[in-house]
Amino acid sequence: xxxxxxxxxxxxxxxGIHLNAKVASFSxxxxxxxxxxxxxxxxxLPLRWVEPRPVGTEDLERVHxxxxxxxxxxxxxxxxxxxxxxxxxxxxxxxxxAMLDAARAARPDLPAAALVSGFHHAGWSNNHGxxxxxxxxxxxxxxxx
Numbered sequence: 001x002x003x004x005x006x007x008x009x010x011x012x013x014x015x016g017i018h019l020n021a022k023v024a025s026f027s028x029x030x031x032x033x034x035x036x037x038x039x040x041x042x043x044x045l046p047l048r049w050v051e052p053r054p055v056g057t058e059d060l061e062r063v064h065x066x067x068x069x070x071x072x073x074x075x076x077x078x079x080x081x082x083x084x085x086x087x088x089x090x091x092x093x094x095x096x097x098a099m100l101d102a103a104r105a106a107r108p109d110l111p112a113a114a115l116v117s118g119f120h121h122a123g124w125s126n127n128h129g130x131x132x133x134x135x136x137x138x139x140x141x142x143x144x145x
Contacts (some may be wrong), residue, residue, distance in 0.1 A: 010048035013040065014101045015115040019093040021087040033095075033115040040115075050105075051053050052098035052114065060096065063137045065111070065125035072132055080119075080127035089120070092133050095119070099135045 019033040040047060060069045071077030072092070075084040095116040102114035120136055121129035 008046065009110050010046045011110065012050050012102070012105045012112045013037075013047045013115065014050050014052040014113065015096040016051045016094065016107075018097075019053070019091055019116055021085065021091040021100055032117060036115050050101065052094060052101045054093035054097040055100060055142075056093070059100075059138055059142060060092070060133055062141055063124070063134055064122070068125040069133075072127075078127070080122065080130045080132035088132065096133060096135050096138060099139045100142055103139050 015037050016031060017034075020031055022031065036056075056068055057073065068077065072079055073089045075086045075089055078084055079088045081088060095114075096119075098114035100114050102112040105112040116135065119131045119133055121127070121131035122134040127133075
């Protein structure tokens with residue numbers, strides 16, 4: 001892609017209101033997508049806003065214990081913020097979907113963005129460091145399929 005055509009290309013940005021959750025926590029992570037989206041909308045960057053598609057619970061179960069996924073989504077287990085807040089649970093399928101959509105949309109000549117945190121601290125059946133689910137791992141596995 002030439003420099004001129006690259007300047008005209010719109011970078012897909014995967015964002016939607018479902019990526020956010022209001023949660024009482026020291027960490028602002030659950031609300032960061034909205035903050036960044038507002039900042040980006042105020043620029044003249046060539047962006048194309050795309051509503052992400054949520055992943056399914058079966059996608060999360062590829063890299064997390066099924067009982068852990070169920071407990072988090074039903075609010076019977078504490079999430080990475082230490083709460084059982086169903087707003088956080090509801091955002092998880094969407095944040096993982098945004099990461100997957102952006103990974104699939106990215107090309108060598110045009111990046112893509114998902115306005116989510118990395119969620120890289122979560123393990124097989126546990127959360128850590130405000131991360132409830134591990135987003136990079138299922139994204140990597142689903143892109144390889």
